[in-house]
Amino acid sequence: MFNRNNSHSQWKALPLLVLGVLLLTGIAYGLWSETLLIDGTVYTGEVYGKWTSCICNDDGLDPLPNPWPYTYPIPTRKDVGKTTCTIDEKDPRILHLTIENGYPSYWGNCEVHFANTGTVPVIIRGYSVMPKNFTLATANGAENGEIWVKYWDGIGTQMEPCPDESCEQASSIQFHVEQPAKENYSYKFDVYVCIAQWNESATLEQCLAAAPKD
């Protein structure tokens, strides 16, 4: 049995005991050794593209396809419809294409440019036209939808990061208002162009699924 005084003196001895153990431990681990380190930092790159320009061919008088694809005579051009396109000021990955006062057979073509402004080389995996509130016609002049929209570009083309000369691509977006289109109606659609890192094969669907949604 410890009396109160003995117990006190044991507590006083505890720090000395700890020091002794640490000292012994220190000796055990202090034996001749050396350490080398590998210190690594990985800065990841980025896949990023943005629209750089857009010019539409409605310069006043409504444009007509050239060559004229129909059997009836080429009509006299009039200034009726209007097409404008602008790059979104906040998110240059979005391009706004607006057609005003469209009417059946109103047609237009816009030349759009986009650039690889990321750090990783990319391949254009494809594009997708997504109508929001109408049925997409399957061809220019087909009457199985209200609007025909077609995007042309170099699917499969590799684009190096800017400022490489291959960093920018010119593409074309064409549209045609078809006969089933309603009057005084606003048709909305999105066109997605999907680019992905150059070294991993991906379908358009895989590319779109992996793309950021914001």
Add this chain to the structure above:
Amino acid sequence: MNKRLPLGLLAILLIVLLAGVGVAYGLWSETLTIDGTVNTGEVNVKFGTITKSEKVQINFAPPVDEPKEKAEAANCEYTIKGAGTDGETLVITTTGAYPSWHCIVEFDVVSTGSVPVHVYTPQKISGPTWKDLKITDCKKVKLAQGVEAFEDNVCEGVECPPTQWWQLHKDDALRCKLTIHFTNDDKVDENATYTFVYKIEARQWNEPR
């Protein structure tokens, strides 16, 4: 009756006695001396030859050398910090890394001390859990022979067990391959920074962990 000796006489008597004793032990003697000097050895390791290569997998095929036109997209550099000190550090920095791009750094850990050492498998003490961030192919190289002689290649293509060690004498080296690579499955963010640290421990040969 008080018959004390005078103090002066007592002092002279003591001196004579001590002198007598001195004479008795000082006669016919010899001394041998051991004069010792211990020059200690040294445990010392450092990074030796370092090479790097950049490779890329195209459509998930085996890695190939990075094409020239893609060389600027991602890069891998290294430098040595604190050369000659305990804790000498091989600093590796990659920029612009993207999925399926590889940075491969082959490095030597050279024993330059006089005491043989056991160098243990490099251990990752921090960093991401990418499947392909690893050190493999560790093998011992005898550099002192003028040509590189390899032996103990027990970890070809794989990470060595943590308890594995190699005994290096002066000018022997342990050569290992560090691979920095991530895939889409590793969920790595774009424009992000990831760091990792590997520790390589060398201990005197005769006192294991």
